[in-house]
Amino acid sequence: LLEADVALPVVDLIKEDLKRELVGRKIRRKLDMGELVEDALRNAISNALSAELVNFNTYVQNHRKPVVLMFVGVNGSGKTTTIAKVIYRLKELGLTSVVAAADTFRAGAIQQIEKHTNNLGVRLIKHDFGSDPAAVAYDAIEHARARNKDVVLIDTAGRMQTNLNLMDEMKKIKRIAKPDMVIFVGDSLTGNDTVEQARKFNEAVTIDAAVLTKIDADAKGGAALSIAHAVGKPILFVGIGQEYNKLVSFNPRWMLERLFEPGAAS
Secondary structure (H helix, E strand, O other): OOOOOOOHHHHHHHHHHHHHHHOOOOOOOOOOHHHHHHHHHHHHHHHHOOOOOOOHHHHHHHOOOOEEEEEEOOOOOOHHHHHHHHHHHHHHOOOOEEEEEEOOOOOOHHHHHHHHHHHHOOEEEOOOOOOOHHHHHHHHHHHHHHOOOOEEEEEEOOOOOOOHHHHHHHHHHHHHHOOOEEEEEEEHHHOHHHHHHHHHHHHHHOOOEEEEEOOOOOOOOHHHHHHHHHHOOOEEEEEOOOOOOOEEEOOHHHHHHHHHOOOOOO
């Protein structure tokens, strides 16, 4: 489990759960002990995923419009690409959207999200480089209300969880935008560091859900288990490729199979 990027506190929790299920249990002599232990381990891992799953499609379809989604995460986590994938999913659901280019700190960030919005045919609300990101978010929400758009997606600046000034700026964006859902985007390849990032962002702005990117690049899914346990929030999606349709709903059973497949931790 450690080699599959499951955090040590979660491993300890699983071990205790496993012990409770196995110690003192009577078994038939013919029963395969390996199967018994594996079944118990699968149950223990499932129990560690204590956060309730959220059906994103149902949420955005039934919620009061416009639904405001705020995306947070560190640089390089795949946040902007994830937003583009969510836009694609919304279009597939028949929902309209507008994007706020609230990453006004990084050179090229506005152009990066603009390329995706042009590809997907959705409106981008942007200000000049270095402008107030909270104002960009506010204008995007007002535009959505005026034009009866269904969803607003706010692309915030990627920031390290240790940068207090930028974290304060993110708090301001949340205070102004009043998002219905704050979504943390984490890179599954960074393992336990992603868990610490999620914890810090949750302390700063209270995240509601998470997305794990780059799960296709030989990541085994342990970060999903660790994040769900560490912050008690559901995993919405995992990214399995660069294309817009390569964002799939998180399924705990799928993660279990990745953890248990031969050579999963190699």
